[in-house]
Structures are given as structure tokens and as C-alpha cells.
Amino acid sequence: xxxxxxxxxxxxxxxxxxxxxxxLKGIAVPGYQVPFASREMPMPYGWGTxxxxxxxxxxxxxxxxxVIDQGADDTxxxxxxxxxxxxxxxxxxTEATADASVIQTRHRIPELPLREGQILVYQVPIPEPxxxxxxxxxxxxxxxxxxxxxxxxxxxxxxIARHGQIATSxxxxxxxxxxxxxxxxxxxxxxxxxxxxxxxxxxxxxxxxQRIYAVPPYTSVVSLDFEDHPFVAGxxxxxxxxxxxxxxxxxxxxxxxAGGRMFVCSDxxxxxxxxxxxxxxxxxxxxxxxx
Amino acid sequence: MExxxxxxxxxxxxxxxxxxxxxxxxxxxxxxxxxxxxxxLWPGEVLGIVGxxxxxxxxxxxxxxxxxxxxxxxxxxxxxxxxxxxxxxxxPERRKLGRTDWAFxxxxxxxxxxxxxxxxxxVGERLMAVGARHYGDIRAQALDWLGRVEIAAERIDDxxxxxxxxxxxxxxxARNLVTGPRLVFMDEPxxxxxxxxxxxxxxxxxxxxxxxxxxxxxxxxxxxVVRLLADRLMVMKGGHVVEQGLTDQVLDDPQHA
Numbered sequence: 001x002x003x004x005x006x007x008x009x010x011x012x013x014x015x016x017x018x019x020x021x022x023x024l025k026g027i028a029v030p031g032y033q034v035p036f037a038s039r040e041m042p043m044p045y046g047w048g049t050x051x052x053x054x055x056x057x058x059x060x061x062x063x064x065x066x067v068i069d070q071g072a073d074d075t076x077x078x079x080x081x082x083x084x085x086x087x088x089x090x091x092x093x094t095e096a097t098a099d100a101s102v103i104q105t106r107h108r109i110p111e112l113p114l115r116e117g118q119i120l121v122y123q124v125p126i127p128e129p130x131x132x133x134x135x136x137x138x139x140x141x142x143x144x145x146x147x148x149x150x151x152x153x154x155x156x157x158x159x160i161a162r163h164g165q166i167a168t169s170x171x172x173x174x175x176x177x178x179x180x181x182x183x184x185x186x187x188x189x190x191x192x193x194x195x196x197x198x199x200x201x202x203x204x205x206x207x208x209x210q211r212i213y214a215v216p217p218y219t220s221v222v223s224l225d226f227e228d229h230p231f232v233a234g235x236x237x238x239x240x241x242x243x244x245x246x247x248x249x250x251x252x253x254x255x256x257x258a259g260g261r262m263f264v265c266s267d268x269x270x271x272x273x274x275x276x277x278x279x280x281x282x283x284x285x286x287x288x289x290x291x
Numbered sequence: 292m293e294x295x296x297x298x299x300x301x302x303x304x305x306x307x308x309x310x311x312x313x314x315x316x317x318x319x320x321x322x323x324x325x326x327x328x329x330x331x332l333w334p335g336e337v338l339g340i341v342g343x344x345x346x347x348x349x350x351x352x353x354x355x356x357x358x359x360x361x362x363x364x365x366x367x368x369x370x371x372x373x374x375x376x377x378x379x380x381x382x383p384e385r386r387k388l389g390r391t392d393w394a395f396x397x398x399x400x401x402x403x404x405x406x407x408x409x410x411x412x413x414v415g416e417r418l419m420a421v422g423a424r425h426y427g428d429i430r431a432q433a434l435d436w437l438g439r440v441e442i443a444a445e446r447i448d449d450x451x452x453x454x455x456x457x458x459x460x461x462x463x464x465a466r467n468l469v470t471g472p473r474l475v476f477m478d479e480p481x482x483x484x485x486x487x488x489x490x491x492x493x494x495x496x497x498x499x500x501x502x503x504x505x506x507x508x509x510x511x512x513x514x515x516v517v518r519l520l521a522d523r524l525m526v527m528k529g530g531h532v533v534e535q536g537l538t539d540q541v542l543d544d545p546q547h548a
Contacts, residue, residue, distance in 0.1 A: 133408075148420065150390075154412050157412050158412050161430075226426040227425045
């Protein structure tokens with residue numbers, strides 16, 4: 001039941017209009033960071049205030065919302081944001097990727113391929129990919145507008161010079177539709193290929209930095225690299241210890257103080273789905289469906 | 292000075308000035324930055340601009356290099372597509388010129404280097420800015436250029452903050468020359484260095500300028516620097532050019548009191 005003290009989805013209608021205009025502009029110019037008047041939200045910066053505002057602007061009463069934090073549906077951040085929208089918008093919620101119409105995510109793209117009609121909302125801490133190389137905002141804006149992206153490769157060069165390979169493993173810079181270089185938020189580079197040609201609409205919200213950007217469905221997104229050091233979407237060289245998946249992104253979990261560890265899918269919904277379907281990993285236990 | 296049939300990129304170009312400045316002026320409110328400056332710079336020529344402190348040397352250089360917008364005048368550069376006025380050209384074009392055919396050596400290497408990026412990255416930046424995307428090639432060129440400015444190859448992965456002042460300045464020069472510019476602007480390139488380091492840097496600069504057939508405009512108040520490097524000299528005072536001519540002539544027989 002919606003708490004009547006709040007407007008639908010917390011934000012007032014004029015604010016939502018303002019955010020929707022920014023979103024539309026972002027969709028019209030894929031990868032371009034659109035400034036917007038970010039509001040104070042009832043949660044601290046860094047907890048996904050940008051994503052929450054984008055989600056609030058997108059939600060309609062018929063929506064079914066899924067919120068994930070590092071792939072998991074049941075961590076603090078995911079639970080509190082899901083509850084927030086249950087209370088202020090009264091929308092249905094789910095943990096199943098396939099059932100959701102809006103998915104707010106922190107730092108992962110679900111393993112299950114998204115479909116048309118779905119919206120994936122990313123929480124972005126620092127939207128400017130050039131920030132740590134060029135601290136002046138006036139200059140980075142000019143570099144974006146004039147397509148001067150040589151500096152981005154300096155970062156990758158530095159990686160190879162220091163580590164022998166491109167060591168950037170998350171927030172890996174991409175070029176959208178051959179034009180804007182974009183920070184895909186701190187998703188692991190394993191997820192980068194999923195950005196490209198996705199059927200779903202991908203929206204990025206940075207609350208503290210007051211920027212919104214977007215990757216419309218079926219947009220080409222290319223990870224930057226060198227000819228002799230091509231992009232590699234890396235993951236831990238293991239299978240999931242619970243569901244046995246060989247192709248999912250894994251979290252490493254320390255299980256004792258004697259060097260014991262296990263690897264589990266970071267996408268909890270994907271992992272549960274496989275377990276329910278009878279797959280079982282090295283340390284998994286047999287479930288009898290829907291446990 | 293040899294002026295006919297200067298070969299650039301293996302093609303023969305008709306003799307014409309590389310940079311042609313006409314009636315350039317810049318005011319700061321009511322004060323004059325520089326006024327009525329006109330000169331031609333020919334391919335392969337090194338022009339020194341000297342003058343006392345506050346005489347408008349650096350203002351003039353900034354206007355020429357596109358860092359400051361002059362109030363009046365023309366700065367016509369002989370681009371690869373023919374002569375163009377760089378003041379009226381669009382900003383993207385001017386910035387592109389700034390990372391291809393032009394180079395700017397700052398007095399303080401910290402202004403011209405990225406202090407948080409390794410020496411190799413600093414040299415490679417201009418290459419990557421013009422589209423180099425092969426790590427091995429970029430690194431090989433960076434190594435080559437570090438050698439040419441006498442920085443040991445094993446320092447390639449050190450940051451400039453670990454370099455001495457003289458090394459930083461040499462690194463800045465390497466970073467600027469790596470894309471083979473045709474015109475180099477230098478603002479007091481030896482300022483802030485001690486005398487023995489200055490001498491070495493000057494030797495190096497003279498070698499590079501001669502070897503690459505560079506044209507250069509050097510602003511300095513050190514007459515020894517221009518005597519060593521410059522073919523021609525321009526003396527400024529109060530924003531005006533009070534004297535210009537061949538370096539030896541101006542230095543040995545000054546006309547302006």
C-alpha cells in the first residue's frame with residue numbers, strides 16, 4: 001500500500017518530468033552525460049541516489065521492480081531500495097530477472113539476457129571516464145565535444161606499462177555508437193560485452209555528480225583497447241561451487257581461516273534458477289525445486 | 292637562409308613563409324599586451340623573441356599559439372592544406388593543429404607534463420591523441436624519443452615527479468616533438484634550470500632543431516640562449532617590436548637604445 005504521505009515513487013511530478021527530459025536527451029545522444037538537478041534523497045550519496053531518481057522517474061504502477069547490489073537481491077542496499085519503492089510506489093517486486101520490467105542495479109548486469117521492454121538502471125558513482133586523468137570539468141567537457149579521446153588510451157597504456165596487461169577490471173571505458181566515451185559504472189569488465197546490442201534500455205544515474213546518460217536498445221558499445229592488447233572480458237577461472245555454472249561472473253568467498261575459499265555466482269537469481277533446474281556445483285546441495 | 296624548395300614529408304613545397312603574422316594586437320583593458328606585431332617565419336627558421344620582463348613576449352607567444360585570443364590581426368599558418376588564419380579557424384581545428392603540427396614547450400615542465408603519468412605515457416599521449424592504437428609501436432617510439440633527449444631507457448616507467456628538473460624539461464621536449472611538429476613554440480625553455488643543465492639542454496635543442504628542420508619561436512630573456520639557437524631576433528619593449536633582424540646583427544650592433 002502506498003504511503004499517502006508521499007507522491008507516487010517519492011519524487012514530485014515536476015521533478016520526475018525534469019528527470020524524464022534528461023533521460024530522453026540521454027537516449028537521443030547515446031553515451032552523452034546530461035546534467036540534471038539531482039534531488040536530496042532519503043539515503044546517503046553513494047547508496048544509489050542517482051539510480052533511485054532515475055527509477056522513480058521511470059516507474060509506473062504496473063511495473064515490476066527488481067533491485068540488485070553486486071548481483072545479489074538480498075544485500076542491504078538492494079533490500080532497502082526495494083522496500084523504499086514498495087512503500088512509496090506500491091509497485092510489485094520480484095527477484096526473478098525475467099519477470100521484472102525495471103531493474104535497478106549496482107555494479108552488475110544480470111546473467112540472463114534482457115529482453116525488449118525492460119529498463120536497466122545503473123547506479124553511477126563517477127560518470128566522467130576522464131576524471132582521474134583530467135581533473136578539470138571544463139576541459140573534459142571540451143574533450144567529449146571535440147572527440148579528443150587520446151587520453152583514455154593513456155590510462156590503458158599506463159596499465160600495460162605497470163602490470164603487463166590492461167589491469168582495469170571494472171568501470172572499463174567504452175565507446176558508445178562510435179562517438180562518446182562512457183564510464184559503464186563499476187560493473188566488472190566481464191559484463192562489458194552485455195552492454196552492446198542489448199534489447200533493454202540502459203539508463204545511468206549519478207546523483208552526487210548530477211548526471212544522467214543512456215544506452216538505447218541495440219546500440220553498439222565497444223570496449224577500448226590496443227591492437228596488440230585486445231580487450232578480454234575476464235572472470236575468475238572457476239565454476240560456481242553451488243550451481244556449477246561455467247559462464248557466470250563469480251564472487252570469491254573465504255570460508256575458513258585455513259585458506260579455504262569457494263566461488264559462487266554473483267547473480268543470485270541466476271544461481272538459484274540453475275539449482276532449481278537440478279544443476280549442482282562442487283559444494284552445492286541438492287534442492288528439490290523452489291527451496 | 293635557404294628558402295627554396297624545402298622538402299617536408301618528402302614532397303616539394305613552394306617557398307612561402309610557414310607562419311605569417313600581420314598587425315597582431317592584444318590589450319588587457321587599457322594596458323597594451325602587444326601591438327602592431329608583424330613578421331614572417333620561414334620553414335626551418337628559429338626566431339628568438341627577447342625583451343625585458345613585462346614587454347609582451349609571453350602575451351605574443353600565447354596569441355600565436357592560440358592560447359590567448361588576440362584583439363586584432365592575423366596569424367596565417369601554412370597548414371598541410373594551404374595557408375589558414377589560425378585565429379579565425381574553428382576551435383577543433385586549432386586544437387588539432389596544437390597536437391599535430393604545433394608544439395608548445397612551457398617554461399615550467401609541470402605545466403606541459405602529466406605528472407601522474409609515466410614518462411612513456413607522457414611521450415605516447417600525443418601519438419594516442421592522433422590515433423595510434425598499437426601499444427608496442429607507441430612504446431618503441433617513446434623509447435626512441437627518450438633516447439634522443441638522453442633519458443635512460445629504464446626510466447620509461449617512472450613518473451616525471453621522480454625526475455630532476457632538467458630531465459623533466461627534456462621529457463617535455465620529447466613529448467612535444469614525438470609527432471613531428473613543424474613549428475615549436477617555446478616559452479623560456481631553459482628558465483629555472485642551472486647553468487650547466489641549461490647548456491646541455493641548449494645543445495640538445497640545437498641538435499634536434501637542425502636535425503628535424505624545425506621552425507621554432509623561442510621567447511626568452513637570456514641572450515645566450517638566442518645567440519645559440521636563433522637565426523633571427525625580435526626585440527620587444529612595452530608591447531611593441533622595437534627591433535628585428537639577424538641575431539648576430541641585433542646583438543652586436545643594437546639600434547634601439
